[in-house]
Amino acid sequence: MKLFLATLLASTAVFSAALAGETLDKVKARGSLVCGVSEGIAGFSAPDSTGTWAGMDVDFCHALSAAILGDATKVTFKPLTAQNRFTALQSGEVDILSRVTTYTLTRDTALGLDFGAVLFYDGQGFMVPAKLNITSARELDGATICMQTGTTNELNVADFFRSIGKPFSPLAIEDVNELNNAFFNSGRCDVYTGDTSGLAAWRSSLAQNKDDYVILPELISKEPLAAAMRHGDQQFGDIVRWVGFALIEAEEKGITQANADEMKSSADPTVQALLGVSPGLGKALGLDEAWALNAIKAVGNYGEIFERNVGAKTPLGLQRGTNALWNKGGLIYAPPAR
Amino acid sequence: MSHPAENKPAAGLFESLAALLRDRTVRRWVFQLAVTLSLVSFIGLLVAIAAGNLARQGIATGYGFLTGEARFEISESVIAYSAANSYGRALLVGFLNTLKVSLVAIVLATVIGTAVGIARLSSNRLLAGVAGAYVEGLRNIPLLLQLSFWYGLLTVTLPVPRAALNPVEGVYLSNRGVVLPMLEPHAAFGYAGICLAFGAAIAVLLNRLAARRQERTGRRTVIAPAVLFVLFVPVLAAWYFGGAPAALDMPRLQGFNFVGGVRLSPEFAALLFGLTAYSATFIAETVRGGIEAVSAGQSEAGRSLGLRPGLVMRLIILPQAIRMIIPPITSQYLNMTKNSSLGVAIAYPDLVAVGNVTMNQTGQAIEVVSIFMIVYLTISLAISGFMNWYNHRMALVTR
Ligand SMILES: N[C@@H](CCC(=O)N[C@@H](CS)C(=O)NCC(=O)O)C(=O)O
Numbered sequence: 001m002k003l004f005l006a007t008l009l010a011s012t013a014v015f016s017a018a019l020a021g022e023t024l025d026k027v028k029a030r031g032s033l034v035c036g037v038s039e040g041i042a043g044f045s046a047p048d049s050t051g052t053w054a055g056m057d058v059d060f061c062h063a064l065s066a067a068i069l070g071d072a073t074k075v076t077f078k079p080l081t082a083q084n085r086f087t088a089l090q091s092g093e094v095d096i097l098s099r100v101t102t103y104t105l106t107r108d109t110a111l112g113l114d115f116g117a118v119l120f121y122d123g124q125g126f127m128v129p130a131k132l133n134i135t136s137a138r139e140l141d142g143a144t145i146c147m148q149t150g151t152t153n154e155l156n157v158a159d160f161f162r163s164i165g166k167p168f169s170p171l172a173i174e175d176v177n178e179l180n181n182a183f184f185n186s187g188r189c190d191v192y193t194g195d196t197s198g199l200a201a202w203r204s205s206l207a208q209n210k211d212d213y214v215i216l217p218e219l220i221s222k223e224p225l226a227a228a229m230r231h232g233d234q235q236f237g238d239i240v241r242w243v244g245f246a247l248i249e250a251e252e253k254g255i256t257q258a259n260a261d262e263m264k265s266s267a268d269p270t271v272q273a274l275l276g277v278s279p280g281l282g283k284a285l286g287l288d289e290a291w292a293l294n295a296i297k298a299v300g301n302y303g304e305i306f307e308r309n310v311g312a313k314t315p316l317g318l319q320r321g322t323n324a325l326w327n328k329g330g331l332i333y334a335p336p337a338r
Numbered sequence: 339m340s341h342p343a344e345n346k347p348a349a350g351l352f353e354s355l356a357a358l359l360r361d362r363t364v365r366r367w368v369f370q371l372a373v374t375l376s377l378v379s380f381i382g383l384l385v386a387i388a389a390g391n392l393a394r395q396g397i398a399t400g401y402g403f404l405t406g407e408a409r410f411e412i413s414e415s416v417i418a419y420s421a422a423n424s425y426g427r428a429l430l431v432g433f434l435n436t437l438k439v440s441l442v443a444i445v446l447a448t449v450i451g452t453a454v455g456i457a458r459l460s461s462n463r464l465l466a467g468v469a470g471a472y473v474e475g476l477r478n479i480p481l482l483l484q485l486s487f488w489y490g491l492l493t494v495t496l497p498v499p500r501a502a503l504n505p506v507e508g509v510y511l512s513n514r515g516v517v518l519p520m521l522e523p524h525a526a527f528g529y530a531g532i533c534l535a536f537g538a539a540i541a542v543l544l545n546r547l548a549a550r551r552q553e554r555t556g557r558r559t560v561i562a563p564a565v566l567f568v569l570f571v572p573v574l575a576a577w578y579f580g581g582a583p584a585a586l587d588m589p590r591l592q593g594f595n596f597v598g599g600v601r602l603s604p605e606f607a608a609l610l611f612g613l614t615a616y617s618a619t620f621i622a623e624t625v626r627g628g629i630e631a632v633s634a635g636q637s638e639a640g641r642s643l644g645l646r647p648g649l650v651m652r653l654i655i656l657p658q659a660i661r662m663i664i665p666p667i668t669s670q671y672l673n674m675t676k677n678s679s680l681g682v683a684i685a686y687p688d689l690v691a692v693g694n695v696t697m698n699q700t701g702q703a704i705e706v707v708s709i710f711m712i713v714y715l716t717i718s719l720a721i722s723g724f725m726n727w728y729n730h731r732m733a734l735v736t737r
Binding site: 144186 | 420490493592597
């Protein structure tokens with residue numbers, strides 16, 4: 001599969017390359033958006049019992065398709081492993097990657113990608129069985145630590161143990177089921193490392209008893225998760241970035257899935273511009289003026305997306321914390337849509 | 339003395355060129371050259387276009403990344419490796435892991451496959467039946483499934499390190515693999531190794547001399563005692579006079595895991611078992627086919643000379659069968675090397691696994707895939723080269 005994708009990449013590298021405007025034209029011609037997601041991480045992108053994809057990353061794809069095509073349902077989801085996701089994007093298999101992907105310098109440059117708005121501020125942590133009575137990551141020397149290959153996690157954990165000068169036994173597994181099995185079932189590894197939101201997700205969906213596992217307090221990295229697209233297609237990049245910002249702006253302005261249509265009569269000029277009542281923003285992006293309105297009506301504002309998928313009332317039960325709006329003590333911030 | 343061109347003074351340049359082309363060897367060379375040149379320029383063109391497009395997409399190109407710091411750890415390695423080493427060294431670690439599992443699996447599968455192939459032809463119904471069931475059963479199950487099975491078996495059924503099975507003092511079996519005691523390194527082992535190499539060379543020489551003498555005189559010289567002597571006595575002497583080191587590095591549980599001794603990981607073991615068990619079925623069939631292709635008259639003749647069945651097999655059938663067996667077995671060895679890359683699915687860090695991580699972290703998919711191709715091509719050529727040489731040696735010597 002990987003080899004196949006790489007060969008595909010080699011051949012598309014020969015025959016095509018992302019050019020400005022190309023992705024948008026392709027999506028419009030096809031009438032649907034192909035969105036690369038995970039193979040099933042609860043709260044971000046996972047198929048439910050009926051096979052319908054759900055999660056924050058999934059909602060963002062729906063918002064994007066609503067903004068571009070005026071129809072939130074026109075999305076084809078393509079599950080990708082951490083390992084093959086970038087090749088799939090580079091080779092044009094998917095239009096966009098909305099798959100718990102950390103925004104890093106190397107990915108932005110050498111991998112030929114661009115990133116949208118950061119829609120989740122995460123950090124890497126460690127999860128251990130509670131019965132080991134471990135309270136700090138510094139007690140983990142010599143432990144066998146499982147992680148997924150092709151992630152930032154694989155690098156961060158090596159950096160962490162190098163910096164504290166202690167050894168550990170790594171076990172990097174590509175397939176996420178094999179990985180979860182190694183930690184939750186066989187005990188092949190003592191510790192599971194990954195983005196803390198991911199650890200919480202696996203714990204909520206796989207542990208028989210949530211309290212059997214603890215996530216240690218240390219965060220060893222910054223994992224700002226954002227959508228990724230091919231470098232070189234600036235127009236599509238702008239669209240992805242600003243659909244993300246629009247969802248954040250909507251929360252700030254109190255525009256919700258339910259009240260979006262009523263808010264069109266708001267006296268606030270920012271709201272009027274965002275919802276396309278006073279035209280201009282849509283045209284600038286090369287989209288319909290109702291782009292943001294459609295996106296918000298499809299999935300709600302940023303806060304609604306968060307609460308519905310990973311918030312306190314979901315199995316993940318995450319607090320807003322760093323992911324609160326900038327004016328509510330968090331980091332979520334959108335440049336002005338004007 | 340008389341050159342054709344001199345005889346035909348009127349021959350123009352065109353005609354002599356045409357004459358040249360009529361020459362078969364020349365014509366062949368010209369065509370070969372033309373095909374090669376067009377292929378090379380076609381590939382060159384593709385590379386140029388790809389490079390241009392990758393640059394436009396902003397994807398890094400070139401092999402410079404190989405010297406960059408890898409910054410990821412690898413779960414097992416036969417050479418020293420840490421995250422501070424380069425991508426180049428990480429790929430070397432992966433390559434050596436590929437070689438390690440492939441070579442051991444090739445040796446084991448050859449031994450098991452030959453035994454099973456012969457067993458299938460046994461007059462003992464039960465033995466033949468069991469061998470047949472093994473072959474038909476395993477070769478029809480996809481290797482990937484077999485690997486998952488072995489891996490699951492080893493990691494789920496074996497206990498965690500704290501409850502490790504301890505069948506013999508110093509040997510521990512857990513879902514982290516097998517740990518065994520290991521002799522502490524000592525200079526005397528180096529000397530003993532050198533003596534072993536010399537002893538082996540002398541043993542080979544003795545065997546040659548004995549064979550030559552048998553050809554000349556028809557009498558077989560008994561060399562077994564001499565061979566045993568040169569193989570073992572110098573080694574033992576080197577060890578003894580080197581200080582007779584016998585200190586063992588005993589594995590012991592410390593914190594999460596065992597330290598000391600040598601460890602065989604469950605990933606390696608599962609890949610080795612799966613690859614061996616699967617490939618041995620194909621080798622068994624090849625061996626059976628090779629033996630059956632030797633005409634029945636040969637074994638009848640052998641038996642009427644009064645040879646026991648075992649000797650008939652060893653002296654008459656196998657030497658003839660082997661010439662038919664070697665070419666298909668060679669391709670089986672090549673398959674095994676390539677199939678070892680399925681170990682990615684069970685976290686065995688072979689060349690492909692390390693290469694996948696490298697391309698994911700550096701974005702240099704095309705370069706890494708080109709390294710895969712060159713390495714697998716080289717391994718394949720080396721195996722075929724060796725097997726051709728062996729085949730040549732085994733070829734029927736007609737006197
Ligand atoms: N944010 C990190 C890691 C993302 C990641 O892939 N995490 C894993 C587990 S912590 C995951 O979500 N896997 C789901 C899957 O493979 O389907 C990155 O971008 O490299």
